Amino acid sequence: MNLFSANVKLKLAAPILASTSLLTGCFLAGQAKAGDADWGRELFEVWSCSGCHTLADAGSVSSIGPALDGNPNLSPDYIISRISNGGGAMPPFAGQLTEDEIAALADYILQVAE
Numbered sequence: 001m002n003l004f005s006a007n008v009k010l011k012l013a014a015p016i017l018a019s020t021s022l023l024t025g026c027f028l029a030g031q032a033k034a035g036d037a038d039w040g041r042e043l044f045e046v047w048s049c050s051g052c053h054t055l056a057d058a059g060s061v062s063s064i065g066p067a068l069d070g071n072p073n074l075s076p077d078y079i080i081s082r083i084s085n086g087g088g089a090m091p092p093f094a095g096q097l098t099e100d101e102i103a104a105l106a107d108y109i110l111q112v113a114e
Contacts (some may be wrong), residue, residue, distance in 0.1 A: 020079045040108020043101055052090070057112035065090055079106040 041058060043068040044050065050060030065088075068074065083102045086092035093102065 012023050036104060037111055038109060040104045040106075040111070043097075044104050044108060047097070047105075048092070049105075055109065055112065056114050068109050071113065074113055076106055076110060079109055 012026050044055070044058050044060075049055070050058050050062065052062050052065035054069055056061070056069050066073075080102055081087075082090060083097065083105055084092060084094040097105070
């Protein structure tokens with residue numbers, strides 16, 4: 001005995017499929033590795049780094065924090081330390097971002113800073 005029409009079955013399945021897609025997207029994002037420029041760019045955008053920093057690759061222009069393009073102070077250790085611990089007006093992000101996310105952001109900035 002079939003209790004539901006095909007149309008009702010699709011309506012019932014849609015939220016399940018949508019949540020499965022969302023979970024899959026989160027899982028795949030969690031599988032990204034440091035050095036993945038797309039993941040680093042996504043983190044730069046999601047965490048609003050462009051609100052304070054100029055970085056041409058991200059299309060950001062701001063003078064609140066130091067420009068990342070043309071910055072001679074950029075090194076992996078410097079960037080990781082600043083993201084983790086903050087400094088000046090920049091808040092610390094350790095505890096909000098994972099070590100992998102911080103490394104991905106640092107790698108992205110180093111790869112694209114002009």
